[in-house]
Every structure is written in C-alpha cells, then in structure tokens.
Amino acid sequence: MKELRKPKAPAAEPDGQTEQRILDAAHAVFLRRGTAGARMQDIAAEAGVNQALLHYYFRSKARLSEAVFRHAAAQLLPTVIHVMASDEELEQKVAHVVTLELDHLSRTPYLPGYIISELTHHPERLRQLLSAVTGMTPEDIRPRVITTLRRQLSAAARAGTMRPIEPEQFMVNLMSLCIFPFAARPMLEALLGMNDRGFEQFIDRRRKELAPFFLRALRP
Amino acid sequence: MKELRKPKAPAAEPDGQTEQRILDAAHAVFLRRGTAGARMQDIAAEAGVNQALLHYYFRSKARLSEAVFRHAAAQLLPTVIHVMASDEELEQKVAHVVTLELDHLSRTPYLPGYIISELTHHPERLRQLLSAVTGMTPEDIRPRVITTLRRQLSAAARAGTMRPIEPEQFMVNLMSLCIFPFAARPMLEALLGMNDRGFEQFIDRRRKELAPFFLRALRP
DNA sequence: GTCTATATGTTGATAGAC
C-alpha cells in the first residue's frame, strides 16, 4: 500500500523524491528573488506542494536558503579553481576557463547575480561559501591555486614568453571578464540596447575573442 | 520661533535638513541590506528619527527605495558613459576610466553589489536605471557612446595602431575589469585569503597595471 | 508524508497628540 500514489501536484513528476523537488523549486525562487525577497509560499507553489511540507523537510527558511546557497556556491567557483590549479599550460588554462565559464553561465543566468547579492547583503554567508568550495577539494584552496599559478607565471616571465603579472591579478582579471557580463546582464542589455537574443550573440563572439584578448594582454 | 531646534537625534547634525538625513540613512541601509532585506525601523534608527517620519517625507518603503536606487544608479554609470562618449584619445579614455572608477568604487564599497542585486531581483528597476542615467544626459545614451567608440576604434584599426574590436566588447571588457573586483569583493577576499587591507593594496596595484594591461590586449 | 487550519511574530503603514 505504501507504493500507492495519488497525483497531488498537477505539474510534476508523479513520484520523484519530494525533497529534491522542493530543493529545485527553492533554487529557482531564491536565485530569482534573493533570500530576503523569496517567499516560502512561492517555493511551495513552484514545487507543487504545500507550505507545511517545506518545514517538514527543512526546518526553517534559513536552513532551506542555506542549502540552496551552498549548492549555488559550489556551482560558481570550483570550475575556475579546478582548472587554475591543474598543471595545464597557461594558454590552455585561459581558453579552458573561458569556454567552461561562458557555457555554464549561459545556462544559469541568475547564478552570478545571486551569489554577489547574497555575499553583499549577508556577510555571514562567507563561511558557507568557503565550506561549499573547500568541501569539493579537501585541501586549503588558496595556496594551491595561487602557488601553481605563481610558479607557471614566473616561469613564463623568465622564459620571456609572458609579461610578469601577479597570480591574483591574473585570476581576478580572467574571472572579471568571464563573470561580470552575466552578473550585470540586465544593465548591459539596457545600456547597449540589446535584447536577450542580442546578448546571446554578444556572448557567442566573446567565446572566440576573449581568450586571445586576454593572452595578448600578457605578451611581453 | 520656527528656527528653534531641539536636539532629538543624539548623533547627527543639530539642524541639517531632516529629509536629507533620512535619505542618507536609507542609502546606507538599502545598499548594505538590499531593498527586500532593509527594514524601515533600521533606517529610522540610522537617521536618528522616528519611523513615522519616514512615511511623512516619503510615502512608502517602495518610494523611498526608488529614490535611493535612482541616486545609486546615477552614481555608477555616468562616469563611464561620460568619458566614453567624450572625444578624448582612446588611450586616454582607458586610463581615465580606470582611475575614476577605481577611486570612486573604493569609496563606495556596496554600490556595485547593490545595483547588480537590485537588477537581478527586481527587473522593474530597469526603467528606473535608464531614467536615472539618461536623466543626466538628455540624449539617447546608447547611440552616443557606441557611435563615438566605433568611430575611434575603426579609425585606430585602419591606422594599424589597434586591433579591430567591437565597441560593445571594448566597453564591457573595461567595465568588467574595473567593477567586478568590487562587486565580488567578499568572495575574492575569501578566495585569495586577503583582508580589507590586502584588498586595498590589491586595488592599488590595479590602479597602475590595469590600463596598460587593457591596452596591450588591443595592440595589433 | 502530505494536507488544512491556525498560531506567532514581523513589518509597513496610519491615527492622533503635541
């Protein structure tokens, strides 16, 4: 009898773990409205369940929002970190990051704005960010990435193939060029008179031009 | 008798227009907490007045938040737009934007995160952004900036002093490199293991290196 | 596990004295 299911939610998988449905709905609503602006009722509706069920699975809005933030944070940074800390060639790294980031961010429009918004307005989110990130790679993340980059960059500088640049500036420059356009997308669309289609074309051109642009800036 | 003032707020200018005090307080609170997260009570306290007074001067939270957003929006963009639309040399423009933006954003830490957050979570803010921006320069802003840039960029490309690049990519690249580090400041500090002092030093180095970095990327 | 109904707490907004 346990397996008997009555279809309650009009538009949702007949079965499918409810907890996951709630998490997905919460993800959608929190990213679009922000933690402070999101309403539990909206999440319940989006998940096709009742509001009480949200509290049954997650105890409070705070806990639910934390689960969502962790998941989101784990989606934004590990890509860059993983590639940067690898031992690929520098030129490859740049191309690699550009491709992965632009592809990924094209598919998750609200992600950068959400992360920036949360960290700006809720400083306590910082430790959750760190645990979400370091959760994926047990080592202390900072030294690993920076050390690897520093070694490669100074080797290239000694070899005369690249201008000297600090690893921090290198990394922030690359992240800025990849992430900012998505974080500021509404503003840029307005400022440059683009619609969504135009923005996608804009990003398409970026896919080809960004890595060469960045690497030229590093030529000696 | 009208000029007689009783000092109500413990820490605030003895006189000074109350409306302005409220606006300043609202600015501080809204930028730090976001519109949805800000509380009228907190604004009142920050202004050293009672909550009822907020409704006396501004009718509702919505109106107050709109006034703040307009003011903030008018602070972030006009600098770049004004310089970009001027007829300075391109190299000068880049250096000019870098200097102005880094200086300004160093003094208004929450500004970029706030604007991004608002536009991400409240799409209706877009028209307010536009009216705030075009409010400063009556002409339609988009053609003016882009047209000027396009002319200069293709002239430089023809002269062989610069690689061909679309004005939109030029502008977004420059804005990304200037603004993103401030928008993502908490994240970057964590990621790179910097404290506030370290971040300021990081920006200081950027002041010198960013324009040359950017211009090298445009060398033929 | 999932629902309906309700309690509890916050918050924006108003009334009215001074």
Add this chain to the structure above:
DNA sequence: GTCTATCAACATATAGAC
C-alpha cells in the same frame, strides 16, 4: 514636523487530522 501608540497585512512556523 516630530513623536507615541496602534493597526492591518503578511510571512514563517506549528498543530493536528488524514
């Protein structure tokens, strides 16, 4: 213009039936 006191609305959270 500025305050205190209060209202009305909403949002989160819980109780309890099924």
